[in-house]
Amino acid sequence: MMKTVNAVAFQSPQFSLLSDCQIQDIHLAALEVLRETGIRFHHTGAIDLLKHAGAFISDGNLVKFPAKLVEQALASAPSRIIMCDRDGEPSVFLEGTKTNFGTGSDCLNLLDPYTHEHRKFTREDIINGYRLVDALPNIHFQMSIGIPIDIDPKLTYDVQMLEMLSNSTKPIVFVTNDLASCQRAIDMAAAVAGGPEALREQQHILLYSEPSSPLQQSTTAVDKLILMAKTELPVVHSPGPQMGAVAPITMAGGLVMSLAEILSSLVIHQFTNPGAPFVFGAGIHHMDMSSMQICYASPEFQLTKAAIAELGRWYGLPTWGYAGCSDAKVMDEQAAVEAMISVMAAKLCGSNLIHDVGYMESGLTTSFEMIVLTDELVAMVDNFIKGIEVSPDTLMVEELNTVGPGGNFLSTKATRSHFRSYWFPTLLDRKIRATWLEKGATTLGQRLNLKVREIIESHQPKPLATDKVQALQTILEKAS
Numbered sequence: 001m002m003k004t005v006n007a008v009a010f011q012s013p014q015f016s017l018l019s020d021c022q023i024q025d026i027h028l029a030a031l032e033v034l035r036e037t038g039i040r041f042h043h044t045g046a047i048d049l050l051k052h053a054g055a056f057i058s059d060g061n062l063v064k065f066p067a068k069l070v071e072q073a074l075a076s077a078p079s080r081i082i083m084c085d086r087d088g089e090p091s092v093f094l095e096g097t098k099t100n101f102g103t104g105s106d107c108l109n110l111l112d113p114y115t116h117e118h119r120k121f122t123r124e125d126i127i128n129g130y131r132l133v134d135a136l137p138n139i140h141f142q143m144s145i146g147i148p149i150d151i152d153p154k155l156t157y158d159v160q161m162l163e164m165l166s167n168s169t170k171p172i173v174f175v176t177n178d179l180a181s182c183q184r185a186i187d188m189a190a191a192v193a194g195g196p197e198a199l200r201e202q203q204h205i206l207l208y209s210e211p212s213s214p215l216q217q218s219t220t221a222v223d224k225l226i227l228m229a230k231t232e233l234p235v236v237h238s239p240g241p242q243m244g245a246v247a248p249i250t251m252a253g254g255l256v257m258s259l260a261e262i263l264s265s266l267v268i269h270q271f272t273n274p275g276a277p278f279v280f281g282a283g284i285h286h287m288d289m290s291s292m293q294i295c296y297a298s299p300e301f302q303l304t305k306a307a308i309a310e311l312g313r314w315y316g317l318p319t320w321g322y323a324g325c326s327d328a329k330v331m332d333e334q335a336a337v338e339a340m341i342s343v344m345a346a347k348l349c350g351s352n353l354i355h356d357v358g359y360m361e362s363g364l365t366t367s368f369e370m371i372v373l374t375d376e377l378v379a380m381v382d383n384f385i386k387g388i389e390v391s392p393d394t395l396m397v398e399e400l401n402t403v404g405p406g407g408n409f410l411s412t413k414a415t416r417s418h419f420r421s422y423w424f425p426t427l428l429d430r431k432i433r434a435t436w437l438e439k440g441a442t443t444l445g446q447r448l449n450l451k452v453r454e455i456i457e458s459h460q461p462k463p464l465a466t467d468k469v470q471a472l473q474t475i476l477e478k479a480s
Contacts, residue, residue, distance in 0.1 A: 012385050012386065012387040013348060013384065013385060013387060014348065014350075015306060015345070015348035015349050016310070017303065017306045017307055017310055017349070018307055018310050018311075023310065023311060023314050026252065026255050026256055026259060026307075026311065027259070027311075027314075029256040030256050030257075030259035030260045030263060031065075031067050031070060031263075033215075033256060033257065033260040034064065034065040034067075034070065034260050034263060034264060035064055035065060035066065035067070036064070037064075037215065037260075038056075038058075038062045038063055038064040038065070038215070039062075039063050039065075039211075039215050039216065039217060039260065039261065039264040040061050040062055040063070040215065040216045040217070041061050041063050041216075041217045041222065041268075042061060042216065042217065042218050042219045042222075043217065043218075043219045043222040043223070045222075045226070046217070046222045046226070046268050047061055047063065049268065049271055049272065050063050050065075050069075050267070050268065050271070053069055053267075053271050054066060054068065054069060055069060055267075063264070065263075065264065065267060069267050069271075070263050070266075070267060072267075072270070072271075073263070073266045073267045073269070073270035073271065074263075074266070074315055074316070074317075076270045076274035076275055077266060077269075077270055077275070077276075077277075077278045077316075077317055078275060078277055078278075079095065079316045079317065079318070080093070080094060080095035080318060081094040081095075081203060081206075081234050081277045081279065081318050082094070082095075082203060083141070083171040083202075083203045083204065083206065083234070084171065084202040084203060084204050085169045085170055085171060085204070086165065086168070086169040086170070086192060086204060086462075086464075087169060087462075088193070088198070088201075088202045088204075091140070091141075091170065091171055092140050092141055092171050092353070093352075094234075094279065094318035094319075094352040094353055095318065095352065096313075096350070096352075097313075097350025097352075098350075098352060099321075099346060099347055099350060099351060099352065099354055100140040100141060100352060100353055100354065101138060101139055101140055101141075101323060101324065101343075101346075101354045101355075101357055101374065101378050102133070102139060102140060102141035102142055102143055102170075102173060102353070102354070102355050102357060103129070103133055103139065103142055103143045103145050103355065103356070103357050103358050103366075103371060104143055104145065104325065104355055104356035104357065104358060104359045104363065104366070105143040105144040105145065105173075105174075105175045105208065105355075106144055106145075106146065106147050106175060107121070107145060107146045107147070107358075107359065107363065107364060107365055107366040108120065108121070108146075108147060108364055108365070109121070109146075109361070109364055109365040109366070110125050110146060110365065110366050110367075110368075111330065111331065111360065111365060111366070111367045111368070111369070113368050113369065113449055113452045113453055113456070114453065118329075118365065120149045121145075121146030121147055121148045121149065121366075122148050122149065122150045123148040123150055123151055123159065123163070125146060125148065126144065126145055126146050126148055126160065126163055127163050127167050128368070128456045129145040129146065129358075129366070129368065129371075130142055130145070130163060130164050130167040130168045130461075131167050131168065131455065131456065131459050131461055132368055132371060132372070132452065132455050132456065132459075133168055133170060133371070134167065134168035134169065134170060134459065134461045135455045135459040136371065136372065136375040136455075137375070137379075138374075138375040138376075138378035138379050138382075139170075139357060139371065139374070139375050139378075140170065140171070141170050141171040141172065141173055141353070141355075142164055142168055142170050142171070142172055142173070143172070143173045143174070143175070143208070143355055144157075144160040144161075144164065144174065144175060145358070145366055146366055152480065154479075154480075155476065155479055155480055156177075157174070157175065157176045157177060157181045157184075157185065158181060158184055158185070158188075158475070158476050158479045159476070160174070161174055161184075161185045161188050161189070162188060162472045162473075162475075162476055165188060165189065165192050165464065165472060166461075166464050166469065166472065167461050168461055169461065169462050171203075171204055171205070171206070172189070172204065172205045172206070173205075173206045173207075173208050173236075173353070173355060174205055174206070174207060174208070175207070175208050175209070176207070176224065177220070178220050178223070178224075179220065179223040179224060179227060181479075182207065182223075182224045182227055182228075183227065184475055184479055185205065185207075186199070186205070186227075186231060186233065187475055188471075188472050188475050189204055189205045191468060191471035191472060191475065192204075192464065192468050192471075192472070196231070199233070200231065200232050200233065203233065203234055203277065205233060205234075206233070206234040206235065206236065206279065206353070207224060207228050207233070207234070207235040207236070208235075208236055208238065208355075209221050209224050209225060209235065209236075209237050209238075210237065210238055210239060210240055211237060211239050211261040211262075211264070211265060213239050213240070213241035213246045213247060213257065213258075213261065214241065214246050214247060214257060215257065215260065215261065217261075217264065217265065217268075221237070222268065225237055225265060225268060225269055225272075226268070226269075226272050228269075228276070229269045229270070229272040229273040229276040230272060230273055230276075232273065232275075232276050232277065233276075233277070234277035234278070234279060235269070235277070235278060235279065236278075236279035236280075236281045236320045236353070237262065237265040237266075237269070237278075238262075238279075238281040238282050238283060238320055239257075239258040239261045239262065239282045239283070239284070240282070240283045240284075240285070241254065241257065241258060241282075241284060241285070242285050242286060242287040242294055243284065243285065243286040243287065244286055244287045244289065245287045247284065249286070251284070251286075251300060251303060251304055251307070254284040254286075254304060255282075255284065255304065255307055255308075255311070258282040258284050258308075259282075259311065261282075262280060262281075262282060265278075266278055266280075277318075278317065279317065279318045279319065279320050279352070279353060280308070280311070280312035280315060280317035280318065280319050280320065281308060281312070281319060281320020281321070281353075282304075282308050282320070283301075283305075283322055284301070284304040284305075284308070285298075285301055285304075286298065286300055286301070293327070293362050294362045294363065295327060295362070296322070296325045296326060296327050296338075296342075296356070296359060296362050296363060297325065297326050297327050297328075297338035297341070297342060299341075301322070302341060302342065302345040305321050305322055305345060305346065305349060305351065306345060306348075306349035308320070308321070308351070309321060309349040309350055309351045310349070313350070318352045318353065319350075319351045319352045319353070320351065320352070320353050320354075320355070321346050321349070321351025321352070321353065321354040321355070322342065322346070322351075322354060322355060322356045323339075323342040323343045323345070323346035323354045323356070323357060323374065324339050324342060324343060324354075324356065324357030324358060324359070324370060324371070324373075324374030324377070325338070325339070325342060325356040325357065325358070325359035325360070325363070325370075326338040326339055326342075326359065326360050326370065327360075327361065327362050328360055328361070329360065329361050329365070330360070330367075331360070331367045331369040331370055331373075331445055331448065332445070335360065335367070335370060335373075336373065336444070339370060339373055339374055339377060340377055343374060343377045343378055343381050344381055344384075347378075347381045347382070347384075347385050348385075357370070357371055357374045358370045358371040358374070368452045368456075369445065369448040369449055369452055371452075372427070372448050372451050372452055372455075373427070373444075373448055376425065376426060376427045376428065379423065379425075380423060380425065380428075382423075383422075383423035396414065399412060399414050427444065427447050427448060427451065428444065429442075429444070429447075
């Protein structure tokens, strides 16, 4: 006789990498590095603050951290961050295992979607990139994408912020090169939001910055970290070391070093302003010793990404990740394979804010086709992550009894009401060969390119109010 079991209707696929004991070991090792080795802070204000908080200072700027400082910082940092869109509507939820995908920043080169030329970015290109992001439903936030060569280099980050705010309503993860440009980016976002207080409430922007591996914090990076804490706007201060170059060669060693850098950043951030929003993240790559290149699509990078996501959740912090990026040079079969594994890994490990969508050639080049492909892959993997609903409605016992042996289910009411719950691709082709030939026998690469060009030529983002456009231009003019 069958027993009735009351169970959860859905059980989503999950990926667990580290045991509780392993997480504890990594944490304790990082605390020991902070206690014994320390972090060099090239920032007088930060050193004074940390000394007052109880850190130990030696050799001028070497800071050693007692565990209590780390524990205090972890206790005060918030566990969730809600980012709004440009209109102030909640859009990106950084909590639990919810995933949100976005582009990368500051690539030098673009794969031109019209000429297929590998060339430098222009201002028109980054505008097209932001409009592309605005149109794609599964790309949830934007980064600057590229560095345009046809503007004054001193205004690069100002122009990027102005154009992101003007050409998409989606939340922004931004980068800047110094304290002044970081403040101008905040001022621009505040002008659009309706003032600094409105921006603080909406959290429309998030700063990406980095420590200087191994075990250093630069003046510029700490300046920006402190500014974001004071303004109560979110920041991810994410190490990006190469194991075997500026980090230990083992994945566990890379995690320990990166964790020490993140926790030292969190301490200065939280002691500046307890409760300010902070995202936990790191991109721990290994150096391919045969090519001396960083590896964006290696299986080891997928593992360190998963470990960072698990460590961040263990600390109760929102997490940062990577996907939709490849070491391939063009949008080819290698790029598609590497995009798929990275998206699947990101979804299974549950990173909250997943960037670098569109990166090619180890982060030197952007492909708009790769951004569109990742949009499709995110939808595909979303439907995998849903798992299988097991409930009286889906077990279909009565349906089976009604149809019986030898029947079919094509015309039943249940089939009509449920078949649309399955995922239907927009770019991947499932049709029979004759239909595919009739429709032009296009490859996936051709379909991706066509969609990129269609969006560039037809999509019109919601326009920014005239007075806000003028406010942005005024800030830009003052910067120049």
